[in-house]
Amino acid sequence: MLSTDMRYFLAVADAGSLSGASQSLFVAVSAISRQIHRLEERIGVPLFERHARGMTLNEAGRMLERQVRKSVMDMDLLMAEIVGSNTQKQTVIHIACTEGMSFDTLPTLLARFQQQQPHIAFQLHVGTGQQVSQWVRLGKVDVALQFSMAPEAGVEVLLSLPAPLLMLMSHQHSALGTSLGPQQLTAFPLALPGTGTTLRQLFDLSCRMEGVFPEPLLSCDNFTSLYHYILTMPESMAACSFYSVMYKLQHAPIALKALEARMPAERFLQIQQQENRQPSADVVGFIRFMIGQFRQQQIFYEQHSIAGELRGQASAE
Numbered sequence: 001m002l003s004t005d006m007r008y009f010l011a012v013a014d015a016g017s018l019s020g021a022s023q024s025l026f027v028a029v030s031a032i033s034r035q036i037h038r039l040e041e042r043i044g045v046p047l048f049e050r051h052a053r054g055m056t057l058n059e060a061g062r063m064l065e066r067q068v069r070k071s072v073m074d075m076d077l078l079m080a081e082i083v084g085s086n087t088q089k090q091t092v093i094h095i096a097c098t099e100g101m102s103f104d105t106l107p108t109l110l111a112r113f114q115q116q117q118p119h120i121a122f123q124l125h126v127g128t129g130q131q132v133s134q135w136v137r138l139g140k141v142d143v144a145l146q147f148s149m150a151p152e153a154g155v156e157v158l159l160s161l162p163a164p165l166l167m168l169m170s171h172q173h174s175a176l177g178t179s180l181g182p183q184q185l186t187a188f189p190l191a192l193p194g195t196g197t198t199l200r201q202l203f204d205l206s207c208r209m210e211g212v213f214p215e216p217l218l219s220c221d222n223f224t225s226l227y228h229y230i231l232t233m234p235e236s237m238a239a240c241s242f243y244s245v246m247y248k249l250q251h252a253p254i255a256l257k258a259l260e261a262r263m264p265a266e267r268f269l270q271i272q273q274q275e276n277r278q279p280s281a282d283v284v285g286f287i288r289f290m291i292g293q294f295r296q297q298q299i300f301y302e303q304h305s306i307a308g309e310l311r312g313q314a315s316a317e
Contacts, residue, residue, distance in 0.1 A: 006068055008035040009047070013065050017054035066154060069139045070276065091282045096125040096132045096144040100199070100244040103223045106145060108247045113289050120282060128196060136272050142283045144272045145290075147198045147241065149265045152272075159271040159291050161243070161298055165202050165263065166256045168230055168240035171311050173255060175237070181260040182212040189236035190214055191229045194221040198267055203239045206261040230254075242310070243269045246297045249312040258308030269294070 002010070011021035012032065022029045040047050047061035057065060097106050102124065110122050125132075125141055129148070135141045137154035147163055169175065175188065185207070193200045207214060217236070218229050226238045227245075231253070242256060249256070271290060273279060279287070304310055 002068070002072065005035045005039045008032045009039055010065065010068060012036060012048070012055055013057055013061065015054075016056065020054070062154075066137070066139075066275075070274070073139045073274075074278065090119055090121045091280075092121045092123055093143070093283055093286055094123045094125065094141040096127065096135045096141040096146075098129055098132055098146045098197070099126055099221060100147070100193070100197075100223045100241060101145045102126045103227065103244055104248050105243060105246055109290055109293060112293075113286055116289075117282070117285065120286070129198060136274055139274045139277065142273065142279060143287055146270060146272065147267055148270050149198050149202070149267050154275050155272050156275045156277065157270050157272055158287055159294060160268045161270075161294060163241045163243055163267050163269040165199065165206065165259055165267065166240050166242060167237045167259055168227070168245065169237040169255055169257065170231060171253045171255045173237065173257075174235060175257060176255055176309060176311070179260055180257055182207040182210040182214070185214045185237075185259075186212065189218075189233050190216040191218040191220070191226045191233075191236055191238040192216040193223065193226065193239060194219060197221070199239050199241065202263065202265065202267055203259075205264045206259065209262050209264060241267075241269065242301055243294070243297070246301075249310065252312050255309060255311040257310075260308070 008021065008025070008027070011025050012018060015021045015024055018029045018032050018036075021027075021032050025032070036048070043060070043064075045060045046058060047064060048055040049058050095106070095110075106124070110124070114120055114122075125135060127135070129146055132144050132146045133152055133155065136144045137152075143158075148160075167175075167180065175184070178184075192203060195201070195204070217233075218226065220226055220229075223244060226240075227248075230236045230238045237257075240256065245252075245254065245256070248254060271287060271294075273287075301310060
């Protein structure tokens with residue numbers, strides 16, 4: 001159980017201000033401020049950067065926050081194990097991902113794992129890359145799937161697979177069997193994810209390096225919309241990753257094609273957890289299951305990709 005000063009410390013860290021913490025705790029601002037000052041005096045260093053609009057953790061504060069949250073998670077895990085030893089209570093695994101992985105791949109993984117382990121339940125949290133990283137660092141999820149182009153502090157990477165930029169299109173698209181570079185993209189209707197995604201950033205940078213600035217007919221943060229758009233709009237294509245549609249390729253009339261362009265950075269699909277986290281046996285089992293599934297699909301891609309193309313089956317959904 002957290003002491004009062006630690007509860008107030010975490011509340012200010014979450015809210016970003018004394019007033020915000022006051023609203024969440026229903027405690028006077030002055031009382032929270034006193035506890036924070038006493039905590040800083042006891043530790044001997046400031047824990048926050050004070051600004052006109054609020055308070056943000058400094059390096060010492062972030063170190064303390066990580067340790068406190070880890071202690072809370074460890075205690076919750078211990079309590080769950082104690083309760084679980086006397087009951088058949090369902091185990092809940094909290095997993096986070098970015099939007100593209102929630103389209104088909106992750107729901108398929110969850111369902112397949114639950115067929116083997118029916119006592120497992122999942123709470124799926126879908127957010128932006130920035131949100132997912134924060135959830136992992138703060139220990140708010142057990143495990144996360146997301147695409148990354150750079151190392152992140154406070155995050156332990158359990159699996160990292162190359163996830164280059166590919167173009168998703170109908171299996172009957174005229175671009176299949178021909179070269180496809182940024183110059184050729186202007187001839188086709190494009191559907192692209194939002195500018196805040198790593199995939200869109202990689203796409204835009206690659207095109208600009210070739211002096212091409214293609215404009216999408218559809219820009220959307222929802223991959224389901226992009227997917228159905230390319231199946232409906234003739235000759236359209238969307239920026240995509242193999243791992244977002246790796247199961248769809250087994251039965252959907254789609255194809256993936258590599259973009260022949262200089263790539264300014266590498267992009268990876270990663271399985272992540274909080275740094276120094278000690279996961280439960282069920283979480284470890286699920287992580288191992290995912291790693292096995294992704295490695296199988298990586299081999300499938302390498303064996304079936306011909307000249308940078310991978311075509312799905314032609315049967316309609």
